[in-house]
Amino acid sequence: MSTTTSDSRGVSWSVVGPFVANQVLATVSGLPLGYYEINVSAAFMGPMDQTMVTNLKLTASGNTLPIMSTSSNTNFVAFRNPTIYINLEGGEDVVVSVNNLSAALGTSAGSVIITRHQ
């Protein structure tokens, strides 16, 4: 409550496959108690593997939220996840990671931006 101004921080990633289950791509740590807005942009750049389209997840405060990164055949397509709001109790990490094992040899790239509102 003593915080009257918002602050943002962000982490980006660019990781070449193949990917293993629960592989961590980005971590934002040291977040104090508060109410946060989270925006994730992600993309997958070929060689194409559709298993990667919905193979990212955001973990925060014990919750696992889906992230969708898209790809269109051999094209590169960026994707911005819907804005998510979440309460954090403090001392928790916000992590972007891989859901399931994937043999995709392409590159997963993206960023997660977190803004504290209260």
Next chain:
Amino acid sequence: MAEPESLNTMFQNSFIKTGDGDYGLKIQGTAASGNVLVAISQTGSNNQVQSLIPTAARTSSLTASGQATNPTAGQALATTASLAIGVWDIEATGFVTWTTVPGVDSLNLELRQNAVSLGKIVVPVGGTTGAVANGVFKMRLNVTVAGALSVNVVGTPTTNSIYVTTVAATRVM
């Protein structure tokens, strides 16, 4: 009832301590119940007054996403938990890939709450390889009947097309 000795005495029960150096003006109940109108924070020698968002507005988002190859007409790709009665900000996105008939797939994802249509997600399917960007649908919804939010396929998609969607809902009142 005795007259208060001073204004300080009169209002002393209207303020409650909510943190180290922080005090909230109480409407009723306690800070823990969320019934605090404003907070007065002391940072160094400065006092700051801060409006507090109602407890409901600090609700974490409900989210869901899904993907399907050759989905069927009416199929739900993503379904959230039930939205309680209240006002919600909703943002849904859709994407279609590996399709060859843009006209069919560009307006074929529908956002529904409690099985009632809210509108369609326009997906910019511009070529033979599918969408060139994700379609976005944003709205503020006054939920009068509790029920889940879903993104459904409307008609039969182009053969071999892949539909993906993500939806998030945040209660604001």
